[in-house]
Amino acid sequence: MEKILDNINSPEGLRKLNQNQLPQLAHEIREFILDTLSVKAGHLGASLGVVELTIALHHFYNTPQDLLIWDVGHQCYPHKILTGRKNNFDSLRQKDGISGFPAREENEFDTFGTGHSSTSISAITGMAFANQIQHKTNKHIAVIGDASIVSGMALEGLNHLGSTDLDVLIILNDNSIGIDPSVGALKEHFFQLENGLNHSVFEDFGMHYKGVIDGHNFDELFNAFDELNEISGPKLLHIKTIKGKGYAQAEADQVKWHAPGRFNKATGEISSVINSKISYQHIFGETISEFMRQNENIVAITPAMLSGSNLIQTKIEFPDRVIDVGIAEQHAVTFAAGLASQGIVTYLAIYSTFLQRAYDQVIHDVSLQNLPVVFCIDRAGIVGTDGATHHGFFDISFLRSIPNMIVAAPMDEMDFQNLLYTAQFTEQPFSIRFPKGNSNAEVLSNEFEKIEIGKAIEIQKGTEIAILTFGTIGQRIQNILNEINSKEKFGHYKFIFCKPLDFNLLGEILNQYETIITFEDGILNGGFGDSILEYAQEKDFKGKIIRRGYPDEFIGHASIEELEKEIGLDEEAILKFLIKLI
Numbered sequence: 001m002e003k004i005l006d007n008i009n010s011p012e013g014l015r016k017l018n019q020n021q022l023p024q025l026a027h028e029i030r031e032f033i034l035d036t037l038s039v040k041a042g043h044l045g046a047s048l049g050v051v052e053l054t055i056a057l058h059h060f061y062n063t064p065q066d067l068l069i070w071d072v073g074h075q076c077y078p079h080k081i082l083t084g085r086k087n088n089f090d091s092l093r094q095k096d097g098i099s100g101f102p103a104r105e106e107n108e109f110d111t112f113g114t115g116h117s118s119t120s121i122s123a124i125t126g127m128a129f130a131n132q133i134q135h136k137t138n139k140h141i142a143v144i145g146d147a148s149i150v151s152g153m154a155l156e157g158l159n160h161l162g163s164t165d166l167d168v169l170i171i172l173n174d175n176s177i178g179i180d181p182s183v184g185a186l187k188e189h190f191f192q193l194e195n196g197l198n199h200s201v202f203e204d205f206g207m208h209y210k211g212v213i214d215g216h217n218f219d220e221l222f223n224a225f226d227e228l229n230e231i232s233g234p235k236l237l238h239i240k241t242i243k244g245k246g247y248a249q250a251e252a253d254q255v256k257w258h259a260p261g262r263f264n265k266a267t268g269e270i271s272s273v274i275n276s277k278i279s280y281q282h283i284f285g286e287t288i289s290e291f292m293r294q295n296e297n298i299v300a301i302t303p304a305m306l307s308g309s310n311l312i313q314t315k316i317e318f319p320d321r322v323i324d325v326g327i328a329e330q331h332a333v334t335f336a337a338g339l340a341s342q343g344i345v346t347y348l349a350i351y352s353t354f355l356q357r358a359y360d361q362v363i364h365d366v367s368l369q370n371l372p373v374v375f376c377i378d379r380a381g382i383v384g385t386d387g388a389t390h391h392g393f394f395d396i397s398f399l400r401s402i403p404n405m406i407v408a409a410p411m412d413e414m415d416f417q418n419l420l421y422t423a424q425f426t427e428q429p430f431s432i433r434f435p436k437g438n439s440n441a442e443v444l445s446n447e448f449e450k451i452e453i454g455k456a457i458e459i460q461k462g463t464e465i466a467i468l469t470f471g472t473i474g475q476r477i478q479n480i481l482n483e484i485n486s487k488e489k490f491g492h493y494k495f496i497f498c499k500p501l502d503f504n505l506l507g508e509i510l511n512q513y514e515t516i517i518t519f520e521d522g523i524l525n526g527g528f529g530d531s532i533l534e535y536a537q538e539k540d541f542k543g544k545i546i547r548r549g550y551p552d553e554f555i556g557h558a559s560i561e562e563l564e565k566e567i568g569l570d571e572e573a574i575l576k577f578l579i580k581l582i
């Protein structure tokens with residue numbers, strides 16, 4: 001039987017459908033998403049939850065002239081399918097395929113790029129302001145989730161928007177969950193609103209409020225749009241939806257099905273990748289749990305990434321000492337500073353990309369006061385299919401420039417555990433970056449050693465070229481050197497610390513070698529290689545320094561392996577490069 005979706009390639013076509021055809025279309029879009037995501041992994045639950053909303057928005061509004069922004073953007077799959085990307089939807093998040101997030105360069109319906117949460121209210125306010133100045137009459141809509149709207153940035157946006165007369169509709173898509181169960185005081189407020197037990201805080205923000213309506217019901221959605229269209233100024237429509245709607249397994253375990261990986265659509269069985277190696281994330285959670293068993297003065301913090309940071313088991317064992325503060329990176333850092341100021345050993349688990357949002361707090365609240373917060377910087381380096389918004393490229397550069405900050409990266413799992421261990425005895429800010437994915441370990445150790453801060457290690461002495469590595473890329477270099485015939489020409493030096501640098505060993509290296517190559521899994525601008533260059537220049541080094549890392553550009557989405565190949569940091573490319581040098 002021909003499907004309705006087969007003939008819908010744009011919102012223009014969608015608008016020709018009668019409202020009574022839309023539930024069938026919603027069903028077909030869900031099936032289409034499930035068919036694709038079962039073989040190409042992506043963010044499933046959020047997209048299934050907004051199918052009716054997406055159809056209704058594109059049916060009612062005159063997109064793309066009316067501007068529509070998706071906060072975070074991980075729920076944009078129905079939007080992509082309806083706005084010209086149905087036929088290449090199976091390239092989602094793949095190399096050279098479409099992005100998993102809205103991207104301006106990809107399509108005119110993606111009016112604003114997202115990926116990091118809580119930006120949509122500020123962005124749509126800016127757009128509406130611009131259009132008001134230019135006397136345009138188009139509409140402005142932002143869709144934002146219940147976990148994203150309580151973030152500081154969204155509240156700043158609301159505070160501004162509510163004081164204007166701008167024609168903006170904010171749609172609060174309330175499914176009562178983020179990636180992990182919702183946290184914070186406002187979740188109770190939203191619950192009260194669902195039950196008609198309170199007036200809404202959004203009215204106090206100066207918004208016209210309508211809610212709570214069923215976000216899976218087309219009649220309710222269209223009636224609300226009709227009504228709000230007649231009201232001038234900023235408005236907030238509060239809808240209730242179910243994350244994972246329409247796929248029983250995803251509705252039943254919303255955390256697991258936020259981004260489940262590949263799965264069997266018929267049985268709901270999620271494909272597990274068989275690997276005997278332990279991931280850095282696993283090591284992190286287990287090690288912190290072990291520390292907490294040994295020392296009750298330890299607290300761990302996550303800004304809304306409890307499962308991603310593998311702190312769920314730790315939280316079950318120590319519910320009062322693992323704190324999920326919600327999507328609140330700035331607060332997380334300053335909250336950590338407050339804890340540290342009172343003598344608590346504070347581990348802040350934060351993705352490299354999300355730490356970017358809290359840069360001032362790292363400087364002003366932690367480093368300036370020299371408070372011993374331990375920044376456990378997860379997803380450092382290339383993260384793969386999430387792409388440009390999520391790679392952890394910048395932390396080496398932006399942390400290295402801050403006084404008092406220790407900048408460390410393990411080469412392997414033992415370094416990692418020992419760094420985590422050492423950090424609890426250190427009286428200054430300490431950052432430890434580690435990548436997404438597996439270590440080389442198959443068994444976890446429970447024996448930890450203190451590492452001398454700032455000390456680099458000579459792994460092998462060479463006769464011609466010194467290779468200096470920062471981070472897990474050092475292991476790749478070891479593998480490569482084991483394959484090279486003239487291995488003895490290369491010295492390999494492991495820098496666990498980019499700051500403080502081991503000037504003693506570095507001085508010896510500069511004296512012994514004429515060629516130095518640095519390797520790091522971060523952007524080269526201001527990174528580890530640059531720190532070596534700076535020192536060498538000060539010491540009037542006459543030899544050659546070659547830096548290898550990520551170039552001065554944003555890198556898109558593909559698997560980690562494909563991206564490393566593209567950049568020339570995979571084993572084969574490095575091997576070729578080293579052989580050419582000799």
Ligand SMILES: Cc1ncc(C[n+]2csc(CCOP(=O)(O)OP(=O)(O)O)c2C)c(N)n1
Nearest residue numbers: 046115116117145146147148177178179304
């Ligand atoms: C600044 C920032 N912090 C953390 C994340 C990771 N993250 C992506 S989606 C998400 C939960 C969003 O929940 P909600 O807004 O309720 O949307 P839902 O997934 O429920 O549709 C989080 C924490 C992010 N993308 N951006």
Ligand SMILES: CC(=O)[C@@H](O)[C@H](O)COP(=O)(O)O
Nearest residue numbers: 072074115259308379386436
């Ligand atoms: C949309 C978003 O920001 C998160 O869902 C992110 O994709 C999580 O990344 P990991 O899968 O690496 O935890």
Ligand SMILES: [Mg+2]
Nearest residue numbers: 145146177178
């Ligand atoms: Mg939610």
